[in-house]
Amino acid sequence: MSKHSFPSLHLATLLVLSSVGSTAWCAEVDPTRFEKTIVSADLVQPMEFDIAPDGHLFLIELGGNLKRIDPNIGVAEVVGKLTVTTEQENGLIGLALDPNFAENGWIYLQYSPPDFPGQHISRFNFRDGQLDLASEKRLFRYQEQRRECCHHAGSLEFGPDGNLYIGTGDNTNPFNDSAGFAPLDQRPDREPWDAQRSAGNTKSYNGKILRIRPEADGSYSIPDGNLFPKDGQIGYPEIYVMGCRNPWRINLDQRTGYLYWGDVGPDAGQDNERGPRGYDEVNQARSAGNFGWPYFIGNNFAYPLVDFASGKISPPQDPASPENHSVNNTGANLLPPAQPAMIYYPAAATDLFPEVGSGGRTACAGPVYYFDNTLESPHKFPAHYDSTLFAFEWSRNWIMAVHLDADSKIQRLERFLPEMQFTRPIDIQFDARGAMYVIEYGETWGVNPDAQLVRIDYVRGNRRPTAIATAVGNVGREPLEVQLSGRESSDKDGDPLTYQWTAIRASAAASSTATSDADPAATPPTLERTLLSTEAEYTATFEEPGIYTLELQVTDPSGANSVTSLPVLVGNSRPEVEFLEPRDGAFFTPGQAVRYRMLVRDLEDGTSDFDQADEDENWEFIDSSAPSRLTVEAVPVDHSAEASNDPPGLALIRQTDCLNCHAYNRPLVGPSFVQIATKYQDQPHQMEVSVKRVIEGSTGVWGKVAMLPHSQHTPEQVQQMVEYVFSATADNSNPSAQGFTNELPIAEEVQAVRFEANFTDLGRGDVPKLSGFQSVTLRSRQQQAEWADEYQRMQPLNSDKAQGKVFMGGIEHGGYLRFKNLDLSQISALKVRLASAGAGGMLEVHQSSLDGPLLGSIAIEVNGEWEAFYEKTIALEKADELADLFLVFKNEKNRGGLANIDAVEFLK
Structure with missing residues (x-):
């Protein structure tokens, strides 16, 4: 069992050196040539997808739907429906197509049956455009506790050798007395709070990445090279990687066979005697190994054992020889050496990996892209991304290009398309043409109208310009002067544009006969077209009442053009409507x-x-x-x-x-x-x-x-x-x-x-x-914190103790809630519901902007309970304006884990 490929000091030096050339990529690749296309938007809690040899995409939704998507027309067709339980983040959570899918039509699904406390991994036949539920071959299943939430993980991927990898979570409650650190509670009846019984247990399938080889008859065999011997004496032979907390997204490098996964870390905002603050990890396994949880995290930062009854804290363990003596452990006491993470980062910004930024944490690992010079495709990513792992962040909404050298070691990190919005990416794959597909889950953990599957292409050659027309005064009495502008039109290639404004009006005879009940199949009326101008900006005067359409066409030097239009109504003014009260x-x-x-x-x-x-x-x-x-x-x-x-x-x-x-x-x-x-x-x-x-x-x-x-x-x-x-x-x-x-x-x-x-x-x-x-x-006047019009550096979390069963937590320094457009003359104070078992700090109320006038502030009381909310009143300076209010949390010294906020009341 090898250690990680490089020591952290060497990695830090490597990153510093590589940062000198971190912007050189701009000369190799034009980021404006990446174009994002919505492939399908008819998605409900999408989780994972895979791409068939014919280009169709198969995608699963948490509620049990299997969808097939034709990327050419964007239609998402339900081709199968599994009965699952969705309690505690369960559901249909993993999907992989057989490497020989084109010949055998086999689909592998990881799902949560309602009548079994755990997960099934089953093979189904896809026949005649539908999933054949009767064909189910259950390869494998593993149990979980369902008393307490959470961490079910869920992810299936095939390696280049035909082995199936299965991600499983530690199935452990991270809250209450664990205080955001490692859950190591061995008190009676506290098994769900002890990850030593799962992730740290060699005879538990939880908190692992399993590796099996599916056989043609629906069974499986154990491949060589897993973590424990096939006889199962030391640990379960299916285990390839142990010591995982929540390996939510896994991927295999299809050339090297190396395994990559993102591991979602615990919530502690700062280091103390209980151990290190929380880190998320992106890991690389070149061979089977133990990656430390719940005893280690990040660069093998140690969590000492804690006696939850007495509060006594033991010395930290040696990562070279960790031991598990929990009363809840059913496996070996001596564990394999702990491996450090490849990339690790806390909620706060980090000097070691500054590219990842700060904020919430939900690390995921995507595929490794290889540039194929022989592939004739107008969509493929450029050679700049050859040998690049695409990691991504569900909470921070970014995708990271992790450039690897010839030995798959990190060369540098580079934010991928920072100007392009990715709303909670949850899975990434490349198709045979070298284009990237991304599932955007949407803003919340629930059902989102903005959930979608998108494709990212690198477009070569000339691109069509975009025509944008604006008009001032395009409705009113004659004579009507309309100020027209095409200045907002653009060309991605930077080419100069020519402009053509045309006024279009239906002929008088046609206009007099057209009605709202006209037959749409009838011969359309004759349209009179009048060229107005070839200038980017133009003022058109209309003397005669009537209905006009103004068309703007912009054209680049190669002849590529784009057209847009807007209406002009001459002879009738639009009514003015105003609320007096x-x-x-x-x-x-x-x-x-x-x-x-x-x-x-x-x-x-x-x-x-x-x-x-x-x-x-x-x-x-x-x-x-x-x-x-x-x-x-x-x-x-x-x-x-x-x-x-x-x-x-x-x-x-x-x-x-x-x-x-x-x-x-x-x-x-x-x-x-x-x-x-x-x-x-x-x-x-x-x-x-x-x-x-x-x-x-x-x-x-x-x-x-x-x-x-x-x-x-x-x-x-x-x-x-x-x-x-x-x-x-x-x-x-x-x-x-x-x-x-x-x-x-x-x-x-x-x-x-x-x-x-x-x-x-x-x-x-x-x-x-x-x-x-x-x-x-x-x-x-009574508003839940999660109803704010905008928030940053915090996230909504569930709790029965919150007024609306949801509060805003994970608050960092500089985090804020924004309530837009309030009549400040009707507000004299704010009453807020807070809780803090962390760093505390100050809560400031600013007018109009984050650094706008300070209207009031209070110190945040650390009451030692994250969900025991108390009320505080913040007196505000008088104001008689319509403005936004910003509730800003501050703690310069301890920048993470400040407090939770449940509700805000605007007092008269």
Whole structure:
């Protein structure tokens, strides 16, 4: 059993030396040539995937679904469903395709059956496009305790020699008296808190990476070279690596056969007599070995044995000869030597591996990429990444390129595409073309609308520019001056662009006959096209009322071009809508109605202001039918930061000109998304028709405003956009009212609400009706910490002792909660629920920014219990502004494990 390949001092020197050339890669590879494509967004808690020889992807979801994804069209088809339990992070947790999948169709799954306290590893046949559940061959199973959460790990990978590797967690509760250090509790009935019975036990399958060789009959054999002899006397012969805490993602170098995995470490924020603070690890095993947990972590930093009854702490063990004498150990007392980690890092920044940054920790290991000069592929990664391990971080949202030398030792670490967002990457693989696929799990541990599978290509050759058009004053009375700009258009190759502005208008005859009920298959009306300008910026004047479409085409020197468009409506002004009461950022009491007062002005219809109509003869008092055209709705708001990311379809829509004409639940220039979804809800064939319309353009389907072609988008992108539109639903449970003055009831359970007012005018001639819109957001004074609009350097954690069963923990120095847009005139103090068994520090309240005016602060009391929350009041300086509040945690000396925060109350 060899030690690790290099001592830590040598590694530190190597990193310092290599940092001199750390930016040289920019000369070898252009990061702007990496393009991210959403392959599939129809995912629910995706876990692992594998790529079949024909390019199809097989992906598992925690709830038991097996999906097959065609990367060319992005459709995720459910091809199998296992019955699993998802309690305590269980579920369908591991997937691997047989190395000979093209011939035998075998799929291996690691899952949590409801009727067995542990995990099954089974082989299934994939036949006729479906997983054959009746074909199950259970190779292996292992037990776990289910009294206490957590650490089930879960990951399957085949090595180049045909052996199957299985990641298993230590199945040990890390909380309570362990205080974030090693759980070594040997007191009676505390087995779930003792990792010596699992990860440190040679006769436990928990906290290990197992290695077996599947046989054709559905059984398995033990390959040579595992950690213990095949007779099983010292330890289980399936064990390849022991001493793991939570090896959540494993991968095999398909050339060297070396095993890589990320191990998620414990939570302690600082070193003390109980041992080192928590570290996450990225490990490399060239051969079988013991990687130390629960006695060692990182560079073999030792956790001493603790008598949890008396508090006595024993001297640390020697990593060369660790021993396990726990009353819960069923295996050997003398353990193999402990191996140090390849890469290790705490929550705080580290000088040894500065590239990993700071924050939460969930280390994962991806594949090793090898550049193939003979492979003809426009997608493959460049030679710069030859012999590179791609490690990644689920909590910190990064992917790290770990460059390896010819002996698979670290040359240097380099953040991969730091400007590109990866939302909790959870699995990475390369396909046969050299392109990278990444599962983005989404913002929370639960079900996320932003969960997706993406592909990263390195695009060679000329790239098409991106056209972006902006307009000021594109709706109003004639003569209408519209300020146009294409300055935001861009070209990734840095080529100069030429511009062409064109005004498009349906012919008069066609315009007079087009209706919202027009046959979409009918001959489209004739469009009059007028070239306006070839300048990047231009002011167009429209003298004649009507409906126009402005098209901007940008072209690079090679002729590659991109087109975008926006509407111009001449002859009718958009109504102005304003809330006089309540004020944006104000507070309400759940269960009590909120009064509102509105002001509406419209040049054609008039004004709702009596005084203005009396004083100004140009304004008429709005007629009595107008209040029926004003609707005010109370929409509950999910103020959690995790809910802020757009679904993939909407993210694509935001990159187009769609929102120039459409809004979600109110008519704009074209119909709302809800109107479209309602019209086509029982017409599934309209999905394909609508995709075609978006790409090719259409006129007369919903009225007189034309939709120009969007050929710059792929069918897969348009499919996702249309799927999002078709999923739009009006929540009829939201209370609404009419009239310029009224009140809206607020339910008891609502903690934040948005009042949305929408007024529709009467139109003018051929110019359609237009809507004016305004909204204000109100909050309950009692807010859970996890509802903050933004947070950094902390994470949501579950607890029955928290008010909403969730609190914000893992707080580091500089961590903050941000509550946006509050009426500070209504706040005199904050009441916060805190707990700390760690470093404590200060909690400061700043206005508008992290270093904005300090409104108040308190010292954080260390009460010795992470979940025993106490209340403190922070008096605030008076302010009469609408601004953001930042709750900032500080401790310059001890920068990790400061405190937990459960709730915030904004006091009058």
